[in-house]
Amino acid sequence: MTDRTIERVIDSVATSDGAGVKLRRSVGASQFLRHDPFLMLDEFYSDNPDDYIAGFPSHPHRGFETVTYMLDGHMRHEDSVGNRGDLGPGDVQWMSAARGIIHSEMPQQTEGRMRGFQLWINLPAKEKMNDPAYRDIPSSDIPNVELDDGGQARVIAGTLVQASGETQGPVQAVTTDPLYLDVHLPAGTMFETPITNGYNGFLYLYEGDATVGEDGQALKRRTAGLLSDGDTLRVRAGGSEARFLLLAGKPLKESVVQYGPFVMNTREEIEQAVQDYQSGKLTLTKSEAQRLKVFPAT
Numbered sequence: 690m691t692d693r694t695i696e697r698v699i700d701s702v703a704t705s706d707g708a709g710v711k712l713r714r715s716v717g718a719s720q721f722l723r724h725d726p727f728l729m730l731d732e733f734y735s736d737n738p739d740d741y742i743a744g745f746p747s748h749p750h751r752g753f754e755t756v757t758y759m760l761d762g763h764m765r766h767e768d769s770v771g772n773r774g775d776l777g778p779g780d781v782q783w784m785s786a787a788r789g790i791i792h793s794e795m796p797q798q799t800e801g802r803m804r805g806f807q808l809w810i811n812l813p814a815k816e817k818m819n820d821p822a823y824r825d826i827p828s829s830d831i832p833n834v835e836l837d838d839g840g841q842a843r844v845i846a847g848t849l850v851q852a853s854g855e856t857q858g859p860v861q862a863v864t865t866d867p868l869y870l871d872v873h874l875p876a877g878t879m880f881e882t883p884i885t886n887g888y889n890g891f892l893y894l895y896e897g898d899a900t901v902g903e904d905g906q907a908l909k910r911r912t913a914g915l916l917s918d919g920d921t922l923r924v925r926a927g928g929s930e931a932r933f934l935l936l937a938g939k940p941l942k943e944s945v946v947q948y949g950p951f952v953m954n955t956r957e958e959i960e961q962a963v964q965d966y967q968s969g970k971l972t973l974t975k976s977e978a979q980r981l982k983v984f985p986a987t
């Protein structure tokens with residue numbers, strides 16, 4: 690049994706995206722801070738509407754998946770082929786942009802707290818030009834599991850394995866085989882789970898304090914701890930309840946060329962994406978989408 694330890698810490702940096710939404714970016718804050726297949730993780734968190742009200746108006750994506758997980762607040766998604774979804778507390782939207790999508794994500798509140806995460810997961814070269822797919826996952830479809838030694842975990846993707854049994858999340862059968870957990874540990878509680886050898890993993894601590902591994906390496910709040918390889922992860926909450934995201938997935942080991950919202954393997958493919966966007970060919974037309982039955986009819 691090999692314990693996973695924290696190999697590298699990525700502090701989150703304050704930045705803004707969309708029409709000026711304030712957020713904190715850790716993984717993906719630069720091209721040297723990706724963790725294959727994870728391209729980026731943003732946390733948006735504010736009680737001040739000025740920080741989020743402008744939202745993310747219409748913008749394109751190609752070549753990867755975007756996963757939005759809301760903790761507080763309400764956001765509406767609309768895309769170029771007529772798809773619509775509402776995200777409330779605890780809901781997840783899993784979108785595979787693949788060959789292209791143009792969408793907007795707009796807050797549906799003018800006061801109160803807006804809090805959540807957006808994760809970008811890369812797609813393998815052979816799937817980057819597939820048709821896009823999209824899934825709204827209501828909070829009620831996400832298992833909230835009691836952990837063996839106390840605390841709970843929401844299983845968004847992949848399978849949580851504990852001594853007492855296995856729990857499957859609603860998202861399965863993605864090529865990078867992502868594990869996506871939201872773990873809540875009461876003060877002093879230990880959490881232990883196997884993580885497939887060879888998969889890249891990281892924790893993002895968003896509440897409290899926690900330590901990782903036998904040596905008790907401390908992770909600060911609002912930082913991402915990239916994990917060494919191994920088959921077991923042990924995390925212990927500190928003096929207050931710890932809340933963290935645990936992500937792990939199969940690395941693609943392919944070249945990554947990114948230009949804003951386009952992530953491909955070569956510069957030529959990026960040039961093609963920009964050209965397709967400018968000429969209106971990035972995404973499916975409504976009739977193509979209906980013919981392919983990619984999206985539910987709206």
Ligand code: CO
Pocket residue numbers: 745748750755792794
């Ligand atoms: Co987007």
